[in-house]
Amino acid sequence: MNRRTAVGAGLAALALAVTAACGSDDNSSSSSSGGTSGSKSYKLAFIQGVAGDAFYITMQCGIEAEAKTQGATVTTQGAQKFDPTLQTPILQSVIATKPDAILIAPTDVSAMQQPIAQAKAQGIKIVLVDTTLNDPSVAVSAISSDNAAGGKAAFDAIKQLVPGGGKVLGVGVQPGISTTDARDKGFADAAKADSSFTYLGVQYSQNDPAKAASIVSAALQKDPDIVGVFASNLFSAEGAATGIRQAGKQDKVKVIGFDAGPDQIKALEDGTVQALIAQQPGTIGIDGVQQAIKALKGEATTTNIQTGFTIITKDNLDSTGKDATYKASC
């Protein structure tokens, strides 16, 4: 191998090193200012379900704020898609960095079971935030919204807006995601129990707004007299609103969305969505950090925490709704 190849390789190496160094500088999260109880500074890692999602960004803000208070450091990582085949290599890389605790939103109830068990085997404390696993005992705590109640609340919101009854449709994400499954079921049970409403079933958007839009458009073609649609997560709600707008039925169809990202708030203001069931991702994050630190200190943890939700409508947008809105950045 000649000298020139060596020089070229060296330049490439330098470029890589510079990128990595720059990267670590701008992305390291809250530094450890004076710790609260004078104990060591814990290293936490947060693995989102998907990157670029206002729900998980709000959770990240809550986590970072609480970590700062507790004197711990946090790193955040998330894959491009809500997909266990993408989340697993990220999880394994994070495990290798030997954090003290990992807060994770598993992207599949069974596919993530073993990789997360690997983390526990390395002595890392696990806290499940938002979604859960088939066997959550691998974690010290599982925190999520009371999703079943959220689904029921969504139905109640539709009933309030359309007291006469009619056909309702559910737009879910993908079976196997514990949170949206619970919401879909909560909504379905409530709708089936009410005789004045006809439940048209649930279809899955695969967490893709475009797919959600085409599902809703097609459903409206088939049943033009649908009165209400419940979209059980952020991207599905985005897509459902688009689909209704495309069909020109903004006034006829009531849409209840789950999650309150900036786009949904805008849709609420425009009137394409009538109500949003907002979770409290920030609170989930704060609780997550607290549980993790408790576990690390050897204190008792709470196995299951259910956080609440806020129903945001156009009326309360400026008052209670404001705090419940998700953030696009911290």
Place this chain on the structure above:
Amino acid sequence: MSEAQAVRPAEVAPEAAEEDPPAGRLQRIARLQALQILLLLAVTVGIFSVLKPDTFPTVFNLRGIVQNTAILAVLGVGMTFVIITGGIDLSVGSVLVFSAVVADKTMAAYGGTGWGTALVGAVVACLAGLGWGLLNGVLVAKAKVPPLVVTLGSLSAALGFSQIITKGLDLRDAPRTLVDKIGFGNVVGQVPALAVVAGVVVVGGIVLLHRTRFGLYTYAVGSNAEAGRRAGVLVDRHLIKVYALAGTLAGFAGILNLAFFQSTTIGGHSNTPLNVIAGVAIGGTSLFGGVGSVFGTVIGLFIPIVLQNGFIQTNVQPFWQQVVVGAVLVTVVYIDQVRRAAALRGARPGLAALFRRRS
């Protein structure tokens, strides 16, 4: 006539003087390319080891990297053969999923959680992959439809069938033995079973490509199919075999995927074909056919995975990983192109050739 004969020896000599020393220029390039990629990988590993000495060069981390590359490597072997013939196979991700679905259904119907069930599943998965591979091959070889179009079609169809069979819900019936022994088991000490299985496939691929007539014909068809045809090589039949191989390996990857994720991951693997093709290209296989190696592909597949792992450890924002991998791919292929062109023109192959003005 006799004067011509007397002139002959002198005129042959200058011809001989311009010839290369024993290794031809293009062959030197190929060796340099494989070395270059290996060097790039080594440098990358080295840098991250220096930046994170406690966490990067650990057994756990390396195991994780190898486990995550294993399934891609199995796909990469088949893809290397296809690309060397000058074709391409975009359907590998969907065929993987389809094979996993079919295997899952079969294993669930068969019942049991032992090796027998797992074996049944593996056979069914490979047969499913073989089926799609044969379809691809026949359409490419006989119907003369361009491989890009054929495999784009089978990508959609295979995924569609998967969703029809499962109604969009992932199946999770992987038998315990499969998951515990293959997906997460170890063979000797800390060596992951998944890696060993993939390793066997890779070694088989290397032998098949570089030592057998099948491999030689693969290169021949990619280099000049017409020449092969005139020499009596059954080009159409060979193409069908190559695509069938790629399909079968995608099917095998499907059962491995099921073992590791315990789910058919219908929503996943949408980017997998592109990632595999990128690995093949980075590894030195030309997308125009005729040149390539399985070893290069494996190294080429490691690089994006190692980069992602290292970036996560050094806390670089996730989106940068995509940017760098894209840049590495284009740079490596560009360098390769320049070297090949230079070699065919008779110039000396060196990195500085990049900066010399093209004459």
Place this chain on the structure above:
Amino acid sequence: MTPVLQARGISRSYGQVQALAGADFDVEAGEVVALIGDNGAGKSTLVRILSGAESADTGEVLFEGNPVQLATPSDARRLGMETVFQDLALAPHLSPVQNMYLGREVRRPGPLGWFGFMDTRAMRAGSREAFDRLGAPVRNLTGPIGSMSGGQRQAVAVARAAAWAKKVIFLDEPTAALGVAQTQNVLNLVRRVSAEGIGVVFISHSMPHVMEVADRIQVLRRGRRVATFRQQDTSMEQLVAAMTGALQWEAH
């Protein structure tokens, strides 16, 4: 002596165009025959028909005196006739040895051979022997043939044809793209091949090369053979005149 290959009254048309109209041809064992004619005279068509790549509309082909049907290239190859077309039909990424044995690889003896393992040493020795015997200037047996000069590539193509052919080889414009030294090598190769008893038929546009190496020259014009000359009995001017139609006679 019976010609090893003889064609009588060959006609072939492509739609409206009559490429060959009752053309004759013959070549004897160990003889170098040049087939010349102006553009469109039908030379390439005749060679394609005689090598089995195409079929004639009318006429008959006799091989060693017996009528044969040359429906496919394999038929011609089976009789011991090989052809080198202008594109050389070489795979540029493969080595001279691999090109030499393409389609005719030597398998390893025993069970390994069943799996497709090849006896590379035997093939390399066989190639080396063929190149040496024919005086082909191929130094590097293992590098890709695409990186070698045009002359070397031509030498490999001709040597390949000569090594496998027993009776006749056809060369279509073998010196067209070559420089002076490389051309000499190919012409020497042609002489050596014919010295082994193989009939060599080559198409050429270059009168000097034809005069240098051919034993006999057959001229085609407008799809028919208009003249046959022995090399020592003719001159370049006469050849050109026969090609363009200034002179017309059938000489024996």
